[in-house]
Amino acid sequence: MNYLNWTFRNLANLVTGIRLAMCIVIAFLGFFCSSRMDIIFWWALVAILTDPIDGIIARKLGIISSFGAKFDRFTDKMLEFVMFAIILASPHVVFWLKLAVWPMVIVEALLLGTIYFGVRHREMDVSAGWWGKAKMILVSVAIMVSTLMIAVIQRSICVPDFLQTVIAITFLISFALGIMSLRGHMHQWLDQAF
Numbered sequence: 001m002n003y004l005n006w007t008f009r010n011l012a013n014l015v016t017g018i019r020l021a022m023c024i025v026i027a028f029l030g031f032f033c034s035s036r037m038d039i040i041f042w043w044a045l046v047a048i049l050t051d052p053i054d055g056i057i058a059r060k061l062g063i064i065s066s067f068g069a070k071f072d073r074f075t076d077k078m079l080e081f082v083m084f085a086i087i088l089a090s091p092h093v094v095f096w097l098k099l100a101v102w103p104m105v106i107v108e109a110l111l112l113g114t115i116y117f118g119v120r121h122r123e124m125d126v127s128a129g130w131w132g133k134a135k136m137i138l139v140s141v142a143i144m145v146s147t148l149m150i151a152v153i154q155r156s157i158c159v160p161d162f163l164q165t166v167i168a169i170t171f172l173i174s175f176a177l178g179i180m181s182l183r184g185h186m187h188q189w190l191d192q193a194f
Contacts (some may be wrong), residue, residue: 139174
């Protein structure tokens with residue numbers, strides 16, 4: 001019975017752990033099977049679509065924890081970093097799209113730093129605000145469309161360059177939303193500190 005109690009209390013964290021394991025599988029596929037972007041697309045789609053499930057479980061069961069919030073954000077960042085690396089390493093992505101991904105890498109690294117800061121100062125809230133949630137949705141769409149586009153190109157189907165330009169603009173808008181999210185965290189933390 002003790003095991004069932006532990007599983008119930010940690011169900012949301014177990015779901016997040018499964019998503020983190022999926023990140024590892026996606027990284028493995030990206031490194032060893034980069035010519036099969038269609039497989040990577042499906043793994044990434046499942047990982048992205050299951051993102052809200054852990055939060056829903058935690059809220060519905062009343063098992064919300066500071067650790068769970070930080071673990072979820074960390075897992076989100078790891079998935080994004082893996083997908084950014086796969087997109088940047090692809091020879092099928094035009095230069096300006098790769099150039100648009102780099103600001104996202106930087107802002108996500110800074111947002112990862114906010115998680116570290118929140119862990120160091122336990123009372124600090126690291127949950128995503130409106131800007132962060134909007135950024136996550138938009139960057140997830142850009143990642144999935146990029147991955148699908150690469151899979152299509154690998155099958156020798158022509159994709160117009162304007163699609164890559166639209167994806168690049170989407171990444172840049174996500175970058176702006178990420179900056180606003182960082183700004184929100186900074187204001188919140190300064191208010192709490194003083």
